[in-house]
Amino acid sequence: MDLQAFRLEVRDFVRTQLPEVVREKVRLGVELSRSEKREWEVRLRDKGWIAPSWPVKWGGPGWSPEQRTIFLEEMSINDAPEGNGLTFEMVGPILITYGTPEQQQRFLPRMVSLEEVWCQGYSEPNAGSDLASLSTRAVREGDHYIVNGSKIWTSNAHNSDWIFCLVRTDPQAKPQLGISALLIDMKLPGVSVQPIIGIHGWRYFNQVFFDNVKVPVDLRVGAENQGWTVAKGLLDHERLNLSRVGENRRRLARLQRVGETVHEAGVLLRDRPWFRRRYRELEVRLETLAATVMRYRRIAESGEGLGPDVGMLKLVGSRLVQDMENLTVDAIGPESLPYDKAAHSQWGPAWPQLDDPHPQGLPPRNEYAITAASRRFVSRGYTIAGGSSEVQHNLLAKQVLDL
Ligand SMILES: Cc1cc2nc3c(=O)[nH]c(=O)nc-3n(C[C@H](O)[C@H](O)[C@H](O)COP(=O)(O)OP(=O)(O)OC[C@H]3O[C@@H](n4cnc5c(N)ncnc54)[C@H](O)[C@@H]3O)c2cc1C
Known part of the structure; x- marks a missing residue:
């Protein structure tokens, strides 16, 4: 090739x-x-x-x-x-690996044809980092489970047709040993979705409620009470995906443009040593991450399976996002404030306003100023989603460095 x-x-x-x-x-x-x-x-x-x-x-x-x-x-x-990473990089690969032939035939073609969109139901109001303590309950009744409980921070649930869900099937077993993975149709009676509006004004998160939802047993992925193994498989994919190399390249391109257009005391930022140093540091970190991610993709490809060390990619990639957004705000300066929630969201008077981003007759703001602050706030979530950095550090210390 x-x-x-x-x-x-x-x-x-x-x-x-x-x-x-x-x-x-x-x-x-x-x-x-x-x-x-x-x-x-x-x-x-x-x-x-x-x-x-x-x-x-x-x-x-x-x-x-x-x-x-x-x-x-x-x-x-x-x-x-x-x-759509949740459908194509997370749930799809899990079904390819752990799904029954019937589940694969039923769901994979409808993912690629865009007929069905998926979301991920792991976190609960009282189970985030400590995911194994989840309490959404599935009780077996003949050839169905009856599901009750709630999932939270469910990205894109309001646009999804199906949810890949972790539920407790054995409350007596040790936490990790009593969990199963279910594929739940969001249109079933008893499923409801409530919005959670993010700091940027977008409806991204949701809370999903299950009230006596009847789910066929043949929509369980993996054996009963073996859902933790399946869940970890999904998290490995998620952590590889969350290395965010492509996204960070776009952020770096944005920063380059900021350096070429923003002046500080009459000098372009790209000619200011403080900006150049921070920009170059980010560039080097990104290239190092990109090379490492490629190595891990090859491991995943070979079928060898990813170890707990894959967590470092997510750690490094998410921190990089935040440092890039921080530098963007620092470079644009006070123009990027106040935080312009409306401009960032399609719900506000957003898009037309971008043509006239500084209505008070003052000099035009930098083209990126209008969304810089909200992007910076939103980037805080990157070190939480898919397992917080603190928890990732703990896992790496224990499972990789043997500390
Ligand atoms: C952008 C985004 C998208 C998300 N999308 C989804 C989704 O689609 N589906 C889904 O199921 N979930 C989703 N989540 C939820 C995410 O998985 C959880 O937020 C995450 O696992 C942390 O759980 P928590 O919010 O309950 O925080 P908690 O677990 O309550 O943690 C609170 C704080 O305590 C720290 N902490 C907790 N335990 C330890 C420990 N043992 N040692 C040191 N520090 C600790 C954490 O680092 C954190 O700072 C998303 C989150 C974000 C930010």
Whole structure:
């Protein structure tokens, strides 16, 4: 495979197929509408690129780790919307690994055709870092489970058709040994979804409630009470995915542009030593992370299985996001304040306002100023999602460094 030719093919596709308004919104960090996201996903689906890490057998392109990395980089650098990671990088791979043939036949084709979108139901109001203490209960009654309880921080649940859910099937067993993984149809009677509005004004999170929801036993993934093994498999995929190399490339490109457009006492920031030093440090950290992620993708590809050390990728990638957003705000300075929630959200008077970002007749704000502060606030969640940094440090200390 000629990787350079492949890169150019992907670049050409995204540059010619991505609508200009969507590209601008992604570049500036403004929320996309559901239809804008959908339109882009349809184009990827029609091209056969909607599930970049899947094998050909299940509708993926069967790419090598190098091709996948190039694809994600080009998508990100050229300001394409983020892919639906929960469906294609988490639940899909779990079903490919642990699903029954019937489950695979039933669900995988409907993922790639975009008929069904998935979300992840792990966290609960009293079970986050200590996930094994989860208490959503599933009681077996014949060929069904009756599910009661609640999941929280469920990203994109309001747009999802199915939820991949961890439930307690044996309350007497040790916490990890009494959990099962269920595939639950969000349209079933007894499932309800309440919004949680994020600091950026977007509806991203939700709380999902289960009130006597009747779930067929054949929608359990793995054996009863073996859900922890399946859950850990999903977390490995999640942590590899959460290394955020592509996204960080876009942030670095944003910073480069800030350096080329923002002046400090008449001097462009790119010529200021403090900015150059911080920019270069971030660049080196990103390249180091990218090389390491590639190594882990090859391990995952070989079927060897990922060890607990994969957690360091998420640690490093999420910290990098925060440091990039911090530098953006520091570089733009007071112009990036006050925090402009409305501009960041499609619910506010957002998009038209970007054409006239400084209504008081003052000099125009930097193009990134309008969303810089909200992006910085939102980046705080990156070291929490998928397992907090504190907990990741503990795991690495115990399981990898043997401390
Ligand atoms: C952007 C985002 C998206 C998310 N999407 C989803 C989703 O789709 N589905 C889903 O199920 N969940 C989702 N979550 C939830 C996420 O998995 C939890 O927030 C996370 O596991 C932490 O749990 P918690 O919020 O209950 O915090 P807690 O576990 O209560 O932790 C609170 C604080 O205490 C610290 N802490 C806890 N235990 C220890 C310890 N043993 N040692 C040291 N420090 C400790 C933590 O680091 C943290 O700072 C998402 C979260 C975010 C931020």
